[in-house]
Amino acid sequence: MTEVTAIKTSAAQSAAEQPMVRFENVCKRYGNLVVLDDLNLEIARGEKVAIIGPSGSGKTTVLRMLMTLERIDGGVIWVDGEPMTHMMRSGQMVPAAQKHLRRVRSKIGMVFQHFNLFPHMTALQNCIEAPITVLKMSRKEAEARATELLDMVGLADKKGHYPAQLSGGQQQRVAIARALAMRPKVMLFDEVTSALDPELVGEVLHVIRQLGAEHDLTMLMVTHQMGFAKEFADRVCFFYQGKIAEQGVPQELFGAPKNERTKQFLRAVLESV
Numbered sequence: 275m276t277e278v279t280a281i282k283t284s285a286a287q288s289a290a291e292q293p294m295v296r297f298e299n300v301c302k303r304y305g306n307l308v309v310l311d312d313l314n315l316e317i318a319r320g321e322k323v324a325i326i327g328p329s330g331s332g333k334t335t336v337l338r339m340l341m342t343l344e345r346i347d348g349g350v351i352w353v354d355g356e357p358m359t360h361m362m363r364s365g366q367m368v369p370a371a372q373k374h375l376r377r378v379r380s381k382i383g384m385v386f387q388h389f390n391l392f393p394h395m396t397a398l399q400n401c402i403e404a405p406i407t408v409l410k411m412s413r414k415e416a417e418a419r420a421t422e423l424l425d426m427v428g429l430a431d432k433k434g435h436y437p438a439q440l441s442g443g444q445q446q447r448v449a450i451a452r453a454l455a456m457r458p459k460v461m462l463f464d465e466v467t468s469a470l471d472p473e474l475v476g477e478v479l480h481v482i483r484q485l486g487a488e489h490d491l492t493m494l495m496v497t498h499q500m501g502f503a504k505e506f507a508d509r510v511c512f513f514y515q516g517k518i519a520e521q522g523v524p525q526e527l528f529g530a531p532k533n534e535r536t537k538q539f540l541r542a543v544l545e546s547v
């Protein structure tokens with residue numbers, strides 16, 4: 275199917291029938307290094323997907339491409355029924371295409387390993403900046419929403435604190451509230467507990483668990499926390515050399531992996547704990 279035919283076919287389906295995210299034959303290279311190799315991945319609305327795999331297998335690249343932080347070398351990424359990356363490939367984008375890309379991109383929120391909060395802004399200011407400047411929300415509305423979200427992540431009493439006055443776990447919870455303030459449909463989590471001291475991991479996972487249970491968000495999570503992936507995800511994808519080597523419900527993938535690479539990886543992870 276050509277790209278144009280695919281776009282028309284997909285547009286003809288109603289939005290509700292379509293996956294929230296679809297990678298269709300997506301390729302990504304850095305020079306000679308093939309990082310994503312003809313990747314096909316569909317994520318249903320409200321689905322929670324965990325991505326696991328060895329270092330360098332392309333896990334973070336998947337999230338970065340969805341965030342349009344990386345250009346695509348081949349294929350199409352669809353979000354909420356709309357193609358986004360056929361335009362990212364085409365060098366200089368026309369303003370209409372940029373506007374379209376920004377709109378599709380605004381449906382996605384991301385939380386990074388290293389929090390990435392603005393150090394000169396309080397927790398509250400971090401959460402209202404983008405809603406005011408990007409969503410054109412009034413300051414009053416943005417503050418009300420941010421206060422609600424900081425309360426949800428257990429930081430109502432810390433909204434006037436600067437990042438340096440917060441623990442890593444608290445900073446990461448502010449980062450989650452900040453991403454949610456943009457009202458995304460899809461949330462991406464990139465090894466969000468990897469930079470935390472072990473005793474702070476639980477509080478961040480608790481917030482993610484709560485989000486999953488109480489909100490109809492589609493969630494895509496790169497994680498090294500196998501226990502959490504097993505308990506939280508609807509589906510686990512094991513990446514190996516830029517491809518999904520195996521995927522399935524957590525009980526199957528962790529309990530009875532079929533692929534030799536998955537078995538080796540899980541054995542190594544278990545031996546390291």
Ligand SMILES: Nc1ncnc2c1ncn2[C@@H]1O[C@H](COP(=O)(O)OP(=O)(O)OP(=O)(O)O)[C@@H](O)[C@H]1O
Nearest residue numbers: 304307309327328329330331332333334335336496
């Ligand atoms: N900007 C870049 N330039 C060149 N190579 C890159 C760049 N970004 C990533 N890579 C390479 O692409 C490959 C995949 O990187 P990616 O970060 O997606 O892996 P990963 O599976 O998330 O690994 P990890 O678990 O270590 O974070 C790696 O070999 C990495 O070195």
